[in-house]
Amino acid sequence: MDPVIMKALLILIVLMNLDKFAERNKCFAFLSFSDQVLSITAKTQEQVELLKNVSTQYETVLWQPVSPEYIKEEEPVHLFVPANSSDTVKDLLQGHAVAHEVLLDNTNEMIELQTRNDSTDPRSSSSYYERYHSLEDIYYWINRTTQEHPEMVKVVLIGSSYEKRPLYALKVHFKKQKQDKKAIWIDCGIHAREWISPAFCMWFVQNNRMWRKNRSYSTDSSCVGVDLNRNFDANWCTEGASDKPCSEIYCGAFPESEPESEAVANFLRSHKDSVQLYLTIHSYSQMLLFPYSCTLDEAENHNELVSFLVMAQEAAQKIRRYYRNTYKYGAGGKTIYLAPGGSDDWAYNLGIKYSFTFELQDRGRYGFLLPPSHISKACNEALIAVKTIALRVIEKTQAPQ
Ligand SMILES: *[C@@H]1O[C@H](CO)[C@@H](O)[C@H](O)[C@H]1NC(C)=O
Ligand SMILES: *[C@@H]1O[C@H](CO)[C@@H](O)[C@H](O)[C@H]1NC(C)=O
Ligand SMILES: *[C@@H]1O[C@H](CO)[C@@H](O)[C@H](O)[C@H]1NC(C)=O
Ligand SMILES: *[C@@H]1O[C@H](CO)[C@@H](O)[C@H](O)[C@H]1NC(C)=O
Ligand SMILES: CC(=O)N[C@H]1CO[C@H](CO)[C@@H](O)[C@@H]1O
Numbered sequence: 471m472d473p474v475i476m477k478a479l480l481i482l483i484v485l486m487n488l489d490k491f492a493e494r495n496k497c498f499a500f501l502s503f504s505d506q507v508l509s510i511t512a513k514t515q516e517q518v519e520l521l522k523n524v525s526t527q528y529e530t531v532l533w534q535p536v537s538p539e540y541i542k543e544e545e546p547v548h549l550f551v552p553a554n555s556s557d558t559v560k561d562l563l564q565g566h567a568v569a570h571e572v573l574l575d576n577t578n579e580m581i582e583l584q585t586r587n588d589s590t591d592p593r594s595s596s597s598y599y600e601r602y603h604s605l606e607d608i609y610y611w612i613n614r615t616t617q618e619h620p621e622m623v624k625v626v627l628i629g630s631s632y633e634k635r636p637l638y639a640l641k642v643h644f645k646k647q648k649q650d651k652k653a654i655w656i657d658c659g660i661h662a663r664e665w666i667s668p669a670f671c672m673w674f675v676q677n678n679r680m681w682r683k684n685r686s687y688s689t690d691s692s693c694v695g696v697d698l699n700r701n702f703d704a705n706w707c708t709e710g711a712s713d714k715p716c717s718e719i720y721c722g723a724f725p726e727s728e729p730e731s732e733a734v735a736n737f738l739r740s741h742k743d744s745v746q747l748y749l750t751i752h753s754y755s756q757m758l759l760f761p762y763s764c765t766l767d768e769a770e771n772h773n774e775l776v777s778f779l780v781m782a783q784e785a786a787q788k789i790r791r792y793y794r795n796t797y798k799y800g801a802g803g804k805t806i807y808l809a810p811g812g813s814d815d816w817a818y819n820l821g822i823k824y825s826f827t828f829e830l831q832d833r834g835r836y837g838f839l840l841p842p843s844h845i846s847k848a849c850n851e852a853l854i855a856v857k858t859i860a861l862r863v864i865e866k867t868q869a870p871q
Contacts, residue, residue: 475857478864479746480653481642483671485608486730487698488631490662492605504553505577507533507837509546510563510570517568521547524562529555533837534755537712537719540807548573548834573834580839584665599676600845602665605635608672612638615675623675629733637733642675652868654747654860655822657734660698660813663838664753666830666848671751673849674856696722699750700809701731702816705764710808721811731813738817747863748817748825749856754837756797757829758782758855761818763802764810771823772801778824778862782855795831795851802827824863828852 485491512518522538524530525547532538533548541547551559563570574580584602603611616625624641631637643651658671697718700711703725707713711721726732738745760775762768769775779799786797802809818825831840831848840848 475654475860475864476643478652478868479860480651480744481674482653482655482745483640483642483675484628484637484655484657484734485668485671486637486657486659486734487662488605488635488637488730489633490695491659491668492633492635493662504556504575506551506553506556506572507574507577507839508549508551508559508570509573509834510549510568511546512541512543512568514543517566518543520562520566520568521549524559525549528559530559532718534834535807537717546834548837550577574836574839577839580836580841583841584839596842599669599673599849601842602669602845603672608668611672612640615640628737629729632729637730639737640675651744653741653745654749654863655738655745655817656749656751656856657813658751660750661752664830665838666753666840666845667751669845670830670849670852673845674853677853696720696728697811698728698731699752699813700811701726701728702735702811702813704762704812704815704819705810708764708808708810710764710803711810719809725811734813735816738820738822742820742822745817745822746824746867747860748814748822749828749859750813750826751828751830751852753830754832754834754840755829756795756831756833757805757827758797758799759802759805759814759827759829760799761801761815761825763806763812763827764808764815766803766808768801769818774866775824775826776800778859779826781862782858785854785858786851795847797829797855824859826859828855 510521512521518541521541525532525538525541529552531550533550535541535547612625616623622642626639626641627636628639629637656671656674659668661667697711697720700707700719700721706725707721710719712719713721722728726735758779760769760779776799783797783799786795798805802812802814812827814825814827830852831844836844
C-alpha cells in the first residue's frame with residue numbers, strides 16, 4: 471500500500487461469517503456430475519412468474535438476483551441447477567419459451583479448482599495468495615503474519631461466532647503510529663459464498679507487508695442462518711429484507727441479533743471517532759456502491775462519494791489495458807434495489823462519512839465460482855480503488871489546517 475496511506479491511516483481488517491465459512495466446502499458436497507448454472511432472461515410478466523416458481527419450488531439455487539422477488543423482465547437471472555433437476559427445469563423453460571443459456575456446465579470442476587489444496591503440489595505455479603483457503607488455514611495465516619511482522623500487524627479479538635470461533639481484527643500500521651491515529655475498516659466474507667472477498671483481505675494485508683448468514687438456529691423454523699448484511703440497524707427489516715427465516719435475505723430476530731454483526735458494530739461504535747473510511751467487500755457483479763441502500767434518499771455527501779468513485783474508476787482505467795473491467799457505481803438503493811440493514815448504511819449513519827460496498831468480479835461468467843487464476847486481477851483492481859479512495863479521504867479529512 472501507498473506509504474502515505476500507511477502513515478496516515480491505521481488499517482483494520484476483519485474476516486466475517488466464520489461458521490458458514492468453516493462449512494463452505496461441505497455446502498458443495500452434494501454436488502453431482504453436470505450441475506449447471508443457467509442464465510435466463512424473462513421477457514414477459516408470465517415468464518417472470520415462472521422463474522419465481524422455478525427458483526422457489528424446485529431444487530435450484532438463485533445466484534442473481536439475491537431473492538426471487540427481485541426477478542424482473544429483461545434482467546438476466548443466474549440460477550444454479552443441480553443435475554437431477556436439470557431436465558425438469560429445462561422442460562419448464564422450453565414449455566414457456568423462456569430464453570436461457572448455459573453459463574457454466576462444469577461447476578464440479580470449478581468447485582474442485584476452488585477447493586483444491588495445491589500447496590503441496592510441486593507443479594503448482596500459483597502463490598499462496600492466488601489460491602482460496604480454508605478457515606483453518608486462514609487462522610494459521612493470521613497467526614504467522616502477526617508473528618513474522620509484530621511491528622506491523624497486530625491481532626485483536628473483537629468477539630466470537632455463534633459456534634464460538636474467535637473473530638479477530640488485524641491491525642495493520644507503521645511502527646511509530648500516534649495514539650489518535652485515524653483508521654480504515656475493511657471487512658470481508660459477510661456472505662460465505664463470495665470466496666473472492668476473504669481472498670481480497672489476505673491479498674491486501676500481504677500487499678502491505680511488502681513495504682451471507684450466521685449459523686444459529688431460530689426456534690420456530692428449520693431454516694438456518696441470517697443474512698448478516700440485513701442484520702444491522704439501518705431501516706432494519708423494511709422493504710428489501712425478509713422476516714422469514716427461510717429467505718436468503720432474512721434480517722434476523724432483531725438488529726445485531728447475530729454475534730458477528732454485533733461484534734463489528736460494537737467495535738465500530740467504540741472507535742467511531744477514529745474510523746474515517748468503512749469498506750465491506752462482496753461479490754459478484756462489479757459494482758462500487760455507497761449509501762443509501764436502505765432508502766432511495768440521497769446521502770448528504772452524495773456528490774462527494776460519486777467523485778471518489780469516479781477517481782477510483784479512472785485509476786483503474788489506467789491499468790485497463792491489463793484489466794478490461796469496468797465497474798458500475800452509485801448509491802445502492804438506486805443502483806440495484808432496496809436492501810435495508812446493510813453494514814455500509816449502518817456505518818454511515820454512525821458517522822463514518824466515507825462508507826462503500828465493493829462488489830468484486832465477475833459479472834456472472836463464473837459468478838461465485840471465480841477460479842483461483844482470477845484472484846490476482848480481481849484483487850489488484852480492487853486494491854487500486856481502495857488506494858485511490860483512501861488517499862482522497864486523507865486529503866479531505868487530514869488536510870493541514
Ligand atoms: C406459479 O405457481 C403458482 C402456485 O403454484 C401457480 O398458480 C402458477 O400458475 C404458476 N405460474 C407459472 C407461470 O408457472
Ligand atoms: C437430487 O440429488 C440430491 C443429492 O443427491 C438429493 O438430495 C435430492 O433429493 C435429489 N432430488 C431429486 C428431485 O431427485
Ligand atoms: C493444505 O495442505 C497444507 C500442507 O499439507 C496443510 O497445512 C493445509 O492445512 C491444507 N489445507 C487444506 C485446506 O486442506
Ligand atoms: C499462534 O501460535 C502460537 C504458537 O504456535 C500459539 O501459542 C498461539 O496460541 C497461536 N495464536 C493464535 C491466535 O492462534
Ligand atoms: C435469527 C437467529 O437465529 N439469530 C441467532 C444468531 O445467533 C445468536 C446466538 O449468538 C442467537 O441468539 C440468535 O437468535
